[in-house]
Amino acid sequence: MVKYYCCAGLLKSSWDQVCVAFWQRYPNPYSNHVLTEDIIFREVTPTNCLISRRLLTKTSRAPHWMEPYLPKQMASSAYIIEDSIVDPQKRTMTTLTWNISHARLMSVEERCKYYINPENGSCTEIKREAWISTNVYGLSRAVQEFGLRRFKNSVTKTMKGFEYVLAKMQGETPSRTLTETATERARETALAAKEKAKDLASQAQKKQYV
Amino acid sequence: MNSVGEACTDMKREYDQCFNRWFAEKFLKGDQSGDPCTESFKRYQLCVQTAIKEKDIPVDGVEFMGPNKDKPES
Numbered sequence: 001m002v003k004y005y006c007c008a009g010l011l012k013s014s015w016d017q018v019c020v021a022f023w024q025r026y027p028n029p030y031s032n033h034v035l036t037e038d039i040i041f042r043e044v045t046p047t048n049c050l051i052s053r054r055l056l057t058k059t060s061r062a063p064h065w066m067e068p069y070l071p072k073q074m075a076s077s078a079y080i081i082e083d084s085i086v087d088p089q090k091r092t093m094t095t096l097t098w099n100i101s102h103a104r105l106m107s108v109e110e111r112c113k114y115y116i117n118p119e120n121g122s123c124t125e126i127k128r129e130a131w132i133s134t135n136v137y138g139l140s141r142a143v144q145e146f147g148l149r150r151f152k153n154s155v156t157k158t159m160k161g162f163e164y165v166l167a168k169m170q171g172e173t174p175s176r177t178l179t180e181t182a183t184e185r186a187r188e189t190a191l192a193a194k195e196k197a198k199d200l201a202s203q204a205q206k207k208q209y210v
Numbered sequence: 211m212n213s214v215g216e217a218c219t220d221m222k223r224e225y226d227q228c229f230n231r232w233f234a235e236k237f238l239k240g241d242q243s244g245d246p247c248t249e250s251f252k253r254y255q256l257c258v259q260t261a262i263k264e265k266d267i268p269v270d271g272v273e274f275m276g277p278n279k280d281k282p283e284s
Contacts, residue, residue, distance in 0.1 A: 020234045023226075026211040037211040038222065038258050039229075040269060042251065048242055050233070055262070055269065057214055079267050083275045088238050096275050100268055109277050 002133040003144040005151065009126035009159055013166045015091050015116045018124040021165045022084075022093065022114075030161040033059045033154075035077060049087045056080040060102065063146060069136055070105065078102055091116055104135045106147050128155065215261025221254040 011018055026037050034056055041053035060078035062070055078101035086093045093114040099107060109131045117123035130151055134143040213222040228247035236243065245251075262269060 016234075016238050019238060020230070023230055023233060035212070036214040038213050038215075038218075039225075039251075040255075040258060040262065041274075044237075044245065050237060051274065053274065055214060055267070079269075081269065081272060085275070086237075088240060096277065098277050100272065 001140055001144075002131050003148060005130040005132070005148060007128050007155065009128060009155075010117065011124045011126065011159075011162060011166065012122075013124060013170070014122050015093075015114065015124045017166060017169065018114055018162070019086055019093055021162060021169055024169070025161055025165045028161040028164045030157040030164065033157075035059060048089065049085050052084050052086075054082040054084070056082060062105075066105075066139075066143070066146070069139065075101065106132070106134045106136075106143050108132050108147055108151060110151075213258055213261070214265065214267070215258050218254060218257035218261060221250070221257050225250040225254045 013021070025031070026034050036055075036057040038055045039052055040055045041051075043051050045051060056079070057077050058080055059076060061076070062074070078099050080097060080099050080101075082095055082097040084093060084095040093112075095112045095114075096109065097112075098109040111129045113127045115125055115127075117125045130148075132144050132147040132151065134140050134147070136143055211222075213219045225247055228250050229245075232245055232247055235241075237245075
C-alpha cells in the first residue's frame with residue numbers, strides 16, 4: 001500500500017529567481033540535516049532542457065519503536081537522489097526526489113512542479129506530491145504515518161530554506177531573527193521530548209500486556 | 211556545500227560557481243551558446259564518481275526520473 005500526499009506552495013519570487021535559488025539552496029539555516037550535495041549527471045537536451053541528477057546525503061534518524069525492525073548497525077545517514085528537468089521555454093521545473101538507502105524499510109518519493117503563478121507572474125507556484133510506502137510487514141500503517149509526519153516537517157523546512165536563500169540572493173536581510181531561531185529550537189526540543197514520551201508510553205503499555 | 215567525496219569539495223565549488231553564473235545569465239535567458247563549464251565539470255566528475263564507487267553508493271542503473279514512470283500523470 002502506498003500513501004499519497006499532495007500540497008501546493010507559493011514563493012513570492014519570480015520563476016527565474018526560484019530556479020537560480022534551487023541550485024544554491026544548501027546550506028541554509030534550515031538544512032542542518034543535509035550533509036553533502038553533488039551533481040552527478042548533467043546535460044542540456046536537444047530541446048534545450050537542462051536535466052540534472054543531484055546526490056544528497058541526509059541524516060536519518062528512525063524513531064525508537066522502529067529500532068527492533070532495523071539492521072543492528074544501520075547507517076545514520078541516507079542517500080537521496082533528486083532528478084530535475086528545467087524547461088526554459090515552457091518555464092517549468094520538475095523534480096523527482098527519492099531515497100536509495102533504507103528503501104525497503106521506507107520509501108519516500110516526491111514530485112514537484114514549479115511554475116509561474118497564473119494570477120501573479122512575479123510569484124512561483126509549487127505543486128508537491130509524495131508517495132510513501134514500506135515493505136515492513138505488519139507495520140505499514142505506522143511507518144507510513146511516521147513517514148508522512150516527517151515529510152510534512154521537511155516540506156516546512158524546505159520552504160523556509162528557499163525563502164531564506166531567495167531573500168539573501170535579492171540582497172535583503174533574511175527575516176529569520178534570533179527570537180525565531182530560539183523559538184524554533186525550543187519547538188524542536190519539545191517535539192523530541194514528545195516523541196520520547198510516546199515511545200515510553202507505548203513501551204509501558206507493551207509491558208503491561210506481557 | 212560539501213561533496214560526498216571529501217577531496218572533491220574544492221572542485222565542486224569551482225564548478226558550482228561557473229554553473230550558477232551560466233544558468234542565470236545564459237541558459238534561463240534562452241542563450242543557447244553552450245556551457246562554458248565543461249572542463250571544471252569533467253574534473254569534478256572524475257573525483258566524485260571515484261568517491262561514489264569507493265563508498266559503494268548504489269546509483270548505477272537508476273534510470274533518470276526512474277520511479278516517476280509508474281506514477282499517474284496529474
